[in-house]
Structures are given as C-alpha cells and as structure tokens.
Amino acid sequence: MIHDEEIRRQVIEVIAEEFELDPVALTPEATLYDDLGLDSLDAVDMVVALEKKFGVKLANEESIRSVRTMADIFALIISLKPAGQ
Amino acid sequence: MNTGNDVSTTRVVITGRGAVSPFGIGCDPLFNGIRQGNSGVKIMEEWAAITGLKSLLAAPVPDFDPRPYFPRVQRRSMGNMALYAAIAAREAVNDSDLSAEQLASGRIGVAIGSTTGSPEAYDTFYRMYLPDQSIEEIKSGFFFKVMGHSCAANVSLSLGINGEQWAPSSACTSAAQALGLGYLLIRSGRQDAMLCGGAEEVHPTVTMTFDVLKAASRSHDTPLATPRPFDVNRDGVVCGGGSGILVLESLNSARARGAAIYGEILGFGHVSDPQHIANPHDQAMATAMTLAMKEAGVTAAEIDYVNAHATGTRQGDEAEACAIGNVFGSTVPVSSFKGHIGHTLGAAGALESIILTEMMARQELIPTQFLTNPDPACSSINLVRSLHPGKVETVVKNNFALGGVNCALVFRRTVHDS
Numbered sequence: 001m002i003h004d005e006e007i008r009r010q011v012i013e014v015i016a017e018e019f020e021l022d023p024v025a026l027t028p029e030a031t032l033y034d035d036l037g038l039d040s041l042d043a044v045d046m047v048v049a050l051e052k053k054f055g056v057k058l059a060n061e062e063s064i065r066s067v068r069t070m071a072d073i074f075a076l077i078i079s080l081k082p083a084g085q
Numbered sequence: 086m087n088t089g090n091d092v093s094t095t096r097v098v099i100t101g102r103g104a105v106s107p108f109g110i111g112c113d114p115l116f117n118g119i120r121q122g123n124s125g126v127k128i129m130e131e132w133a134a135i136t137g138l139k140s141l142l143a144a145p146v147p148d149f150d151p152r153p154y155f156p157r158v159q160r161r162s163m164g165n166m167a168l169y170a171a172i173a174a175r176e177a178v179n180d181s182d183l184s185a186e187q188l189a190s191g192r193i194g195v196a197i198g199s200t201t202g203s204p205e206a207y208d209t210f211y212r213m214y215l216p217d218q219s220i221e222e223i224k225s226g227f228f229f230k231v232m233g234h235s236c237a238a239n240v241s242l243s244l245g246i247n248g249e250q251w252a253p254s255s256a257c258t259s260a261a262q263a264l265g266l267g268y269l270l271i272r273s274g275r276q277d278a279m280l281c282g283g284a285e286e287v288h289p290t291v292t293m294t295f296d297v298l299k300a301a302s303r304s305h306d307t308p309l310a311t312p313r314p315f316d317v318n319r320d321g322v323v324c325g326g327g328s329g330i331l332v333l334e335s336l337n338s339a340r341a342r343g344a345a346i347y348g349e350i351l352g353f354g355h356v357s358d359p360q361h362i363a364n365p366h367d368q369a370m371a372t373a374m375t376l377a378m379k380e381a382g383v384t385a386a387e388i389d390y391v392n393a394h395a396t397g398t399r400q401g402d403e404a405e406a407c408a409i410g411n412v413f414g415s416t417v418p419v420s421s422f423k424g425h426i427g428h429t430l431g432a433a434g435a436l437e438s439i440i441l442t443e444m445m446a447r448q449e450l451i452p453t454q455f456l457t458n459p460d461p462a463c464s465s466i467n468l469v470r471s472l473h474p475g476k477v478e479t480v481v482k483n484n485f486a487l488g489g490v491n492c493a494l495v496f497r498r499t500v501h502d503s
Contacts, residue, residue: 019157020157037158039158041226044224044225045224045226048221048222048223048224051221052222
C-alpha cells in the first residue's frame with residue numbers, strides 16, 4: 001500500500017506529463033475543464049493514463065463521470081487503494 | 086477574396102508553397118538539397134529484424150521535436166504525416182500571405198491526400214490490440230491519426246479553415262489528384278483558393294508493399310546510389326516521407342490582393358487504366374498528358390520540360406519513357422526527382438510540383454539523381470544529365486499510381502493576359 005500523499009504526487013506527475021501541464025497548476029481545487037483546459041477527448045486519455053499508472057480500472061466506475069477537480073481525482077484513486085508500484 | 090468568378094474563365098495560379106521533405110522542414114532545404122545533388126536516402130538498420138524484408142532503404146524526414154509547432158490539443162490528433170502536412174500548410178499560407186480572416190472566410194478549402202492514415206499509428210494500435218485482444222490502452226487520438234482524411238482534417242483544424250475539405254487517396258497520385266481537384270474547384274467558382282497537396286511517412290509496412298511486389302530497391306551499396314530512375318541498373322523504389330502543400334488561387338483573387346504568383350495551372354489530365362491492377366501502360370500515361378495539354382490549349386511543341394513520375398522500377402520507367410517519347414519526341418528535356426528524395430508516394434505530386442515551380446523561377450533544368458547509364462529502353466527521350474540553365478516556361482508534370490491512376494498537369498510560369 002502506498003500513502004495518500006504519494007498517490008497525490010503520482011497523480012500530479014501522470015497528468016502533468018500526459019497533458020503537458022505545469023505540476024504547480026495541478027492544485028486540489030483546479031477544475032479539469034475550466035482551469036486546466038482539458039476536454040472530452042482528454043478525459044478518455046486521463047482514464048487510460050491513470051489506469052496504467054495505478055493498475056486500477058476506472059472505465060466502469062460511475063464516480064469517474066462526476067470528477068470535476070484534481071481533488072476528485074485524488075479521492076477516486078485513493079478510494080481504489082492501488083497496490084504499490 | 087474575390088467571389089462570383091465566371092466558371093468558364095476562372096484561371097488558377099499558384100501563390101504559396103510549403104514543404105517537409107527528407108531534406109528537412111521548409112522549401113529552402115528542399116531546393117538546396119535538390120540543386121546540390123544530395124540524396125535523402127539512408128539505410129534503415131532497425132528494419133533488418135523484419136523477416137523477409139529485402140529493402141532496408143528509405144528517405145525519411147529527419148527527426149525533429151514537434152512541440153514548438155503546435156499546441157498539444159492539435160498534436161494529439163496528428164500522426165507524423167498529418168504533422169508534416171500541417172507544418173507544410175502553414176509555410177504555404179505564410180508564403181502566400183493569407184490572413185486568418187481569409188482562411189476562415191469559407192472561400193478557402195483544402196484538398197490533401199495520402200495513401201492511408203498514419204502507418205505508425207496503426208502499428209501502435211495493433212501492438213496494443215493484438216496480443217490480448219484488448220483496447221484498454223488505446224488513446225483518443227488514434228482514430229484521428231489513421232482516418233483517411235487525417236492530413237486534410239488536421240490542416241483545417243490547425244489553420245482555422247472553414248471551406249471545403251477533401252482528401253483524395255490514391256497512393257502515388259494522391260497529391261496530383263489533390264492539385265487537380267483544387268484546380269477544378271477554383272475553376273468552378275466553388276472556392277477562391279485551395280491548400281492542395283499530400284503527405285506520407287516512412288514506415289516498414291509502406292516499403293513492404295513494394296518489397297512484396299519485388300519493386301523496392303535492394304541496392305544497399307556504399308555510397309548509396311538509389312533509386313536510379315531511367316538507369317539501366319535501377320532496381321526499384323525507395324519510399325520517402327514528407328509533405329508538399331501548394332496554395333492554388335483564382336487569378337482574380339491573387340491579383341486583387343497583390344499576391345506573388347509562381348505559375349499557372351493550365352490543364353489536368355486524369356485517366357483510369359483498367360488493364361491491370363499493378364502493371365503500367367504507356368497508352369494511358371500518354372492519354373493523361375495529351376488531355377492535360379488539350380485542356381491547357383497548348384501543343385506538345387510548346388512544352389519545354391516534362392517532370393517524370395519515374396520511380397526507378399523496371400516497368401514504370403520504361404512505360405513512361407515510351408509514353409513521353411510518343412507524345413513529345415526525343416528533344417523535350419525530362420527528369421525525375423525520385424533519386425533525390427525517394428518516392429514520397431502521397432506527397433510526391435506536390436513536393437515535385439514545388440520543386441518544379443523553383444525550376445521555372447530559376448529557369449534551370451535539374452537532372453535525375455543517380456542516372457549514370459541510361460537504359461536503352463528509356464533513352465529515346467532527352468534525359469537531363471546535369472544541372473544547367475534552360476527554358477522552363479511551359480511544363481508537364483506526371484504522376485501515376487498502382488490501381489491504374491494516371492495524372493498529368495500542365496503548368497506555365499508566366500501568366501499571359503488573354
């Protein structure tokens with residue numbers, strides 16, 4: 001099991017790399033669409049990137065559809081309790 | 086932009102050029118590479134691991150970082166060929182001095198072809214899909230990289246073009262058809278200007294298609310001297326990558342905004358040859374050239390130069406030499422650019438037309454690279470053997486494709502008032 005803070009760090013790392021964003025901008029309150037400029041295609045790629053990084057399945061999770069902010073992503077991944085890398 | 090052109094009198098000129106080629110990004114590296122007699126061909130060492138592939142040769146676009154060219158949101162849907170097309174299109178638009186407002190006016194469209202969508206993207210997809218029959222790691226951009234109109238769509242997106250979007254796909258004549266289509270759309274009055282051309286990327290699956298047909302060069306000698314169009318020792322094509330984009334525009338529009346003009350397109354000949362899916366026939370080639378000249382209102386005696394499709398295959402070069410000899414006789418200078426940049430397939434018609442406009446501007450004849458011993462079967466025509474000054478005013482440009490597509494365009498440097 002990895003600690004929540006480490007999960008948050010890794011989520012930021014994955015999203016910053018996938019979408020060429022400055023990690024500093026990926027604050028918990030940052031909204032994916034309005035603040036970070038992501039769109040529906042990016043949402044597809046975000047799921048692929050997070051699933052690959054954390055070895056979890058998000059595609060069928062109802063909760064992925066309600067994700068609005070970085071904090072929502074942190075909470076979702078933490079709730080799935082990914083195993084250590 | 087001008088609107089309301091009379092269909093019967095609308096004339097079409099070239100007002101912009103953009104290129105990505107085996108010599109790098111931009112028209113200038115292309116012109117310099119060609120005029121200096123350089124070759125973009127290299128040995129693809131990594132292809133040696135492919136069982137059965139005998140041709141390890143290609144003329145790829147040199148690697149570069151695409152990030153400075155387009156934002157991520159645009160790059161995510163671009164395979165290499167669409168990236169090349171978008172870079173070339175931007176150069177052509179800047180060269181033509183078209184504004185963002187003009188591009189968005191609906192009076193400017195695109196016609197940009199390729200043989201297929203990005204083979205590199207297909208490769209990535211099947212490497213993920215086939216081992217476990219799983220698509221779980223497939224990204225959203227996949228389809229937009231492999232769709233047949235990937236280049237046209239990505240160019241339209243990156244430049245904010247609201248006019249017509251076409252994507253002729255006919256392998257080696259894709260760009261020639263795109264130029265012909267753009268010419269027809271402007272003549273018809275549907276568009277005032279068109280960004281026309283094609284794109285292709287080097288990938289082993291592309292070379293394989295010719296290798297399977299025993300039509301890909303296997304001359305790996307050092308120094309490399311292949312492909313060799315019209316040479317007695319030619320042994321097939323070397324596939325190349327890149328994109329050529331030309332801005333075609335109605336003469337009225339170009340004159341109204343004071344655009345520089347590289348030349349006029351006077352005619353487009355385009356015929357299907359149903360005799361065989363792969364074998365070329367000189368009669369169909371000759372008909373394409375003859376129809377193009379008829380539409381142009383010029384005779385064979387008025388043609389100063391023929392830019393051959395000649396890819397370096399045994400059958401293709403011989404048939405084309407025969408066709409050119411039958412139409413023009415033995416005095417009109419002829420050369421092919423495949424020795425310099427390989428066969429860029431879907432991009433060939435456009436990259437070669439761009440080089441042709443430079444020949445017209447410089448009044449200079451460019452020889453066929455690596456042609457040292459003309460094949461007697463091809464030597465009844467006047468093959469250009471060295472770079473030298475010459476009259477290049479009214480020219481014919483050929484491109485032919487597997488599947489029986491035969492295209493010829495007639496260009497003239499000077500716009501005559503009529």
